[in-house]
Amino acid sequence: MLSSWLPFLIYGVFAAAIPVSMIVMSFVFAQKPARRTRARGIPFESGVSTGPPRRQRFTVSFYLTAMLFILFDIEIVFLYPLAVILHKLAWFGFFEFLVFLVILGVAYVYVWRKGALEWQ
Numbered sequence: 440m441l442s443s444w445l446p447f448l449i450y451g452v453f454a455a456a457i458p459v460s461m462i463v464m465s466f467v468f469a470q471k472p473a474r475r476t477r478a479r480g481i482p483f484e485s486g487v488s489t490g491p492p493r494r495q496r497f498t499v500s501f502y503l504t505a506m507l508f509i510l511f512d513i514e515i516v517f518l519y520p521l522a523v524i525l526h527k528l529a530w531f532g533f534f535e536f537l538v539f540l541v542i543l544g545v546a547y548v549y550v551w552r553k554g555a556l557e558w559q
Contacts, residue, residue: 503555514543
């Protein structure tokens with residue numbers, strides 16, 4: 440009976456040990472600041488300062504790169520399930536996989552030739 444639950448027990452031990460060790464190590468290796476500064480006294484909310492926001496302009500290439508990252512990242516959502524059941528789909532799945540990769544390759548080369556990946 441215990442042998443069937445042993446993997447779950449080991450997983451549970453590791454799942455509890457990792458956060459506990461992180462908390463303990465943060466107390467063990469924590470260092471007090473040498474002096475108190477004004478910046479340390481400003482309250483923080485979710486890592487964002489409550490001070491007035493600075494006006495910052497982003498270039499179009501920043502947004503284009505972000506959109507391209509999302510586009511080429513979403514491909515994994517389609518490639519992973521196809522790769523998992525590729526053996527069941529046989530040759531049809533293999534050719535479907537190749538067509539999808541060729542379309543992605545053509546899109547990547549097109550974006551590269553247009554200079555969308557350049558930061559200048």
